[in-house]
Amino acid sequence: MKYEIPVGPIHPALKEPIMIKCTIEGERIVDVDVICSQNHRGIEWIGMNRNNPVQSIYTAEKICGICNLCHPACLVIAVEEIADIRAPERAEYIRVIQSELERIHSHLLWAGVAAHELGFDSLLHYVWLVREKVMDTLEIVNGARVPKDTIMYGGVRRDIKDEHIPKIREMIEYYRQAFDKLAKLFLEDKTIKMRTREIGILPYEDAIKLATAGPTTRASGVKKDVRQDMPYFAYPDFEVKAITPDMLTGKVVGDVYDRIIVRLLEVKQSMEIIEDALNNMPKGEILAEPKMIKLLNQIKKAEGEAIGRHEAPRGEDIHYVKLKSGFEHLYSWKVRAPTYINILSWRTMLMDMQIADIPIVAASIDPCMSCTNRVIIADERSGKEKILTSDDLHRLSVKKTRRLLR
Amino acid sequence: MKAEELKQKFEEAGYEVWLKEREEGIKVKTKRVSVWIKVDRDAIRDAVEHFIEVSDVYPHFSIISASDEGDNVELNYHFTMGFGKLHEEYSVNFKVAIPKSDLVIKSITDMVPAVIYSEREIREMMGVEFDGLQDKRHMFLTKDFPDGVYPWRRDETAPKGTNKLYETWKEGAE
Numbered sequence: 001m002k003y004e005i006p007v008g009p010i011h012p013a014l015k016e017p018i019m020i021k022c023t024i025e026g027e028r029i030v031d032v033d034v035i036c037s038q039n040h041r042g043i044e045w046i047g048m049n050r051n052n053p054v055q056s057i058y059t060a061e062k063i064c065g066i067c068n069l070c071h072p073a074c075l076v077i078a079v080e081e082i083a084d085i086r087a088p089e090r091a092e093y094i095r096v097i098q099s100e101l102e103r104i105h106s107h108l109l110w111a112g113v114a115a116h117e118l119g120f121d122s123l124l125h126y127v128w129l130v131r132e133k134v135m136d137t138l139e140i141v142n143g144a145r146v147p148k149d150t151i152m153y154g155g156v157r158r159d160i161k162d163e164h165i166p167k168i169r170e171m172i173e174y175y176r177q178a179f180d181k182l183a184k185l186f187l188e189d190k191t192i193k194m195r196t197r198e199i200g201i202l203p204y205e206d207a208i209k210l211a212t213a214g215p216t217t218r219a220s221g222v223k224k225d226v227r228q229d230m231p232y233f234a235y236p237d238f239e240v241k242a243i244t245p246d247m248l249t250g251k252v253v254g255d256v257y258d259r260i261i262v263r264l265l266e267v268k269q270s271m272e273i274i275e276d277a278l279n280n281m282p283k284g285e286i287l288a289e290p291k292m293i294k295l296l297n298q299i300k301k302a303e304g305e306a307i308g309r310h311e312a313p314r315g316e317d318i319h320y321v322k323l324k325s326g327f328e329h330l331y332s333w334k335v336r337a338p339t340y341i342n343i344l345s346w347r348t349m350l351m352d353m354q355i356a357d358i359p360i361v362a363a364s365i366d367p368c369m370s371c372t373n374r375v376i377i378a379d380e381r382s383g384k385e386k387i388l389t390s391d392d393l394h395r396l397s398v399k400k401t402r403r404l405l406r
Numbered sequence: 407m408k409a410e411e412l413k414q415k416f417e418e419a420g421y422e423v424w425l426k427e428r429e430e431g432i433k434v435k436t437k438r439v440s441v442w443i444k445v446d447r448d449a450i451r452d453a454v455e456h457f458i459e460v461s462d463v464y465p466h467f468s469i470i471s472a473s474d475e476g477d478n479v480e481l482n483y484h485f486t487m488g489f490g491k492l493h494e495e496y497s498v499n500f501k502v503a504i505p506k507s508d509l510v511i512k513s514i515t516d517m518v519p520a521v522i523y524s525e526r527e528i529r530e531m532m533g534v535e536f537d538g539l540q541d542k543r544h545m546f547l548t549k550d551f552p553d554g555v556y557p558w559r560r561d562e563t564a565p566k567g568t569n570k571l572y573e574t575w576k577e578g579a580e
Contacts, residue, residue: 036523036545036546040546040547040548042557044558045557045558048558081426081428081438089432092432093432208463208464208466209464209519209520210519210520211466211467211468211518211520222489222490223489223490224466224489224490226495228492228493229486229488229489229490229491229492229493229494229495230438230486230493230495230496230497231430231431231436231438231493232430232438233430234431234432235430235431236430236431236432236433236434236435236436236493237431237432237433237434239434239492242490280433282432305482306426306428306440307440307484307497307499309486309497316468318468318469318484320469320471320482320484322473331473332471332472332473334469334470334471334472336468336469340469340523341467341468341469341520341523343523344519344520344522344523
């Protein structure tokens with residue numbers, strides 16, 4: 001007897017709508033279909049038809065609230081290559097620090113969501129409490145907790161001043177102390193281990209074939225990280241190494257647990273990069289061309305095409321940009337966010353899993369979309385329909401945790 | 407395999423190939439390299455097959471991008487190659503022009519499974535038909551999105567009336 005359960009399209013905990021249609025046999029998932037066509041904001045269209053290239057930076061920031069630096073970063077890398085603009089040395093270092101601050105807050109946010117999906121709400125509150133420190137630091141540096149609005153063609157708009165540096169160092173020290181406790185809670189806790197080990201496995205070969213990106217692919221043992229492979233900004237100076245779970249446990253399983261390991265280790269790595277960057281930050285200008293009109297004219301005259309790649313917290317971001325001389329918008333603009341490619345792996349991960357595993361497996365790729373709003377279970381024999389809300393699904397997940405604890 | 411080697415291999419097979427470079431880094435200098443390969447519309451499957459054959463690891467697919475070039479629609483198939491080593495990755499891009507009079511290209515989903523979402527997206531946004539694509543549902547646009555309207559086109563099939571807000575503001579109308 002096969003049932004089809006649509007999961008989605010809206011869930012208040014996550015940001016964008018998406019629907020996962022699972023076919024189940026008893027408790028076992030036998031087929032998965034992902035339906036994305038819920039809400040398309042036409043960001044690329046706005047960049048190609050309405051905005052000038054500078055306005056498009058701010059539109060790109062609005063693609064995602066959590067990683068609001070990575071999309072403008074990609075756009076800026078591509079346009080700088082076409083128009084041959086070079087950012088000053090100090091600006092490239094500031095861009096690195098901002099990117100890593102973003103990674104810390106995004107990974108901690110994810111860790112909280114993951115704990116919540118497992119029914120471990122005290123851990124969710126603890127992780128988000130710890131996350132406040134980086135949010136405060138972002139507020140000190142950028143003037144706002146979430147939007148950074150700092151990236152610009154040829155540099156950054158805001159300097160990291162001398163009085164900011166002790167605050168950032170204090171944050172690093174805070175996380176250094178909190179890290180061991182976090183690692184112990186996530187990696188040694190019996191409940192988390194039971195709910196995540198051998199769950200939602202993505203084997204190495206599938207990770208490569210499905211072209212997954214970021215922590216999702218690295219947890220399957222693929223050493224792929226744009227900061228290491230094809231560095232940009234000032235990243236060549238830091239010799240970043242892609243983090244895989246075998247660095248901690250000596251083996252790669254490719255399950256949800258491994259994805260937790262990768263993200264935790266990346267928080268530590270980000271702290272080291274920020275510290276290194278603060279110690280070696282060059283002095284000087286932060287913007288190559290402060291006059292906006294002049295900058296816009298320079299971009300308007302430029303012609304060509306380029307790709308911008310940036311390692312966002314969720315994985316590799318790619319923008320393709322084509323400029324035509326005399327054309328006042330971007331002639332072509334294609335944005336590829338990491339979730340675009342990572343949702344393909346849901347099918348492989350969810351196969352043979354249980355309904356109660358859907359929330360944590362879906363969350364394990366850190367999707368920039370919503371998932372578990374309502375589930376309709378249709379009984380083919382009786383023709384009856386039963387609607388499960390996100391709360392029901394969450395309850396199922398918590399129930400499984402309790403069952404395993406017994 | 408280095409980018410130059412790949413360029414040579416594709417040139418031997420009769421393709422037009424060019425490299426682009428950009429220097430990055432402050433203290434440690436490195437280059438971001440991209441390889442661009444021009445491919446005939448009918449030869450896309452041969453080109454990708456050749457690419458998989460000559461590569462030592464399976465190529466990592468990124469995205470297909472599209473631009474409206476007047477009489478043609480230009481597609482770029484973006485891949486990356488050589489991950490895992492410090493500063494050695496480069497991007498590989500296949501450039502294909504398809505005439506608007508016959509907007510059809512062969513699907514490569516059986517060779518590169520990850521390409522499916524991208525092909526579905528280009529199909530709805532640009533109106534390019536993929537020969538051999540199994541799943542022809544809308545990807546990002548809603549089910550009831552009208553046929554024959556393609557948001558990324560710059561001709562008469564582009565959506566109409568969408569710029570109204572901006573136009574009114576520009577003209578200073580009510």
